[in-house]
Amino acid sequence: MGSRPSLAQVAALSGVSVKTASRALSGEGYVAVETKARVQSAADELGYRLNRTARELRRGGNTSTLVGLLSGDLANPFYSRLASGLERELRMHGLQLITASTDENPEWEGRLTDSLLERRVRGLVVASTMAEHGHLAAERRHGSPFVFVDRPPVNLTADAVLLDNRGGAKRAAEHLLERGHRRIGIVGDLSRLSTHQDRVEGFAEAMEAAGIADWREYLLEDAHDVDKAERAVLALLARDPAPTAVFTTNNRITTGALRALRQGGGGRDTALIGFDELDLGDVLGVTVIAHDPEEMGRHAARLLLSRLDGDEGPARRVVLPTRLVERSTTAPR
């Protein structure tokens, strides 16, 4: 329970000055071998451990080896895989990840952002749920790089790693249209999210190109969790006429849809395509628009690292591709 020994105590015990102890332990050189050994054993005896925050305060004053990640919720595999890819890449460069979940609450995101900046994180990766990011412009001038992931910054110029949401959703709709479907339901997440809007747009583009003007009749939004999604899909199936196919715009909604469809009834024949790969998508035979969340994390890390390395070039925007993985839920019957 006692407080930790400081360098001064190690120095006292080994009979040298604080600076010599510092030199000995940080391997800075210019210390006699014998002195170094004495300091080392004093440190071991006391259980000394460097105070990295004190070192950082003295050194740069202003930065640590911490990188912050703000995202919705780690329990969502999309975010946790993103975090995993990010962390792996950062670690290779001596940086450590500090995570904070916003639960898609803009107010919390603001507070958590402040808190991470106060901790002097070296940079920030954020899957933002805020409508607007102008307030961060001042921060950028003080040298904290931001990398936006999944959703682009608004009113702010910053690096971003995004998905080809529009193209992926368009491909999904086209795939269903090619299979002969005309009444296609679409169930989406929170309508305020840009990812949602882009996916709906891509879907709309394909539908309208196919001459289907009333696709909105089968659009249901704001299904943010699995239960809501399940209910939304059930509601869609209960329509008359019912859609013959459903496009779900993210992994949780697809999960809800699978639960709804499993309940049999007319549902069994309904075709399904989902945005995001699923853990057991292949076993279940779910057709999806797949992409790689880990890769998004790695890209974000690389952008951040290049900024930390002094890259002052214009903001970059990486758009990662999606691909159609055709499985049995859209097989011809």
Next chain:
Amino acid sequence: MGSRPSLAQVAALSGVSVKTASRALSGEGYVAVETKARVQSAADELGYRLNRTARELRRGGNTSTLVGLLSGDLANPFYSRLASGLERELRMHGLQLITASTDENPEWEGRLTDSLLERRVRGLVVASTMAEHGHLAAERRHGSPFVFVDRPPVNLTADAVLLDNRGGAKRAAEHLLERGHRRIGIVGDLSRLSTHQDRVEGFAEAMEAAGIADWREYLLEDAHDVDKAERAVLALLARDPAPTAVFTTNNRITTGALRALRQGGGGRDTALIGFDELDLGDVLGVTVIAHDPEEMGRHAARLLLSRLDGDEGPARRVVLPTRLVERSTTAPR
């Protein structure tokens, strides 16, 4: 890109002393309303932000509001859900989570532990992959509480939150035995992990109670990833005589087994039960031994918080229950 303004600069700009500026901004009171406003606007103008590490250095000297989590890999839903539950609970008490993945590499775990302790985390939650933890005894004396999750500490007395691995695995075996199975395959993770060993033991207990002495014939271990698990299950199915049922001892292995069984052949008739719930377990109809990783995270947080609160009582060990969720992969045929 410039460095951040310090309190001294804010003080200078508003024409007060550093301490007054400190008081004004930290809301400590005893500041004239007018002064406070002047300081505040100077801070805004400069884009001032508190340096929390400096504050912490001055305050307690030795601790921050950070809690470290060491676990295998966030991409594994077990760990990410654990992290999610932990973070939520910590956040309610003003603490923030800093995560580090060990990839089940003991050496890295050691380095990452050091690194987190140097950062003066307030406490450490660890799903350890090390064989032994005696080296941490000295740390405990310096007041950094450790909470072990999923796997117990060895040669160290510390709080732990564990699963009823033995009971869950025994229940799994019993369930298969009740269904009339006698040749039951069991595929496990890294054999050095205590969770693995406990699960095998529970399984063995049920098998031997049923008079099946040669169950080891169908034991395959060290299937640490999905691919290895898939191959292990295929190998099991190719035996003559083949097992009529398989018990997979964690979520990744179950995933691999599902892939193997899907490939048809004799596999289609093989019964399956897995340890850990799966995201789409209900849709797939996989019988599992389920438990709640988020709950494990919350428990760990509560244990840690009570230690931070001054609880000096003996080490506690929480064992969370598992439950059998019966679905179609073990349905009678």
Next chain:
DNA sequence: ATGAAAGCGCTAACAC
């Protein structure tokens, strides 16, 4: 090869 003094950004303690 070693040490003394100063200071990173902040706050506790004690003035005034």
Next chain:
DNA sequence: GTGTTAGCGCTTTCAT
């Protein structure tokens, strides 16, 4: 209500 001084644990600078 406000300022001064000292110091958290460490490293930089400059001596010796």
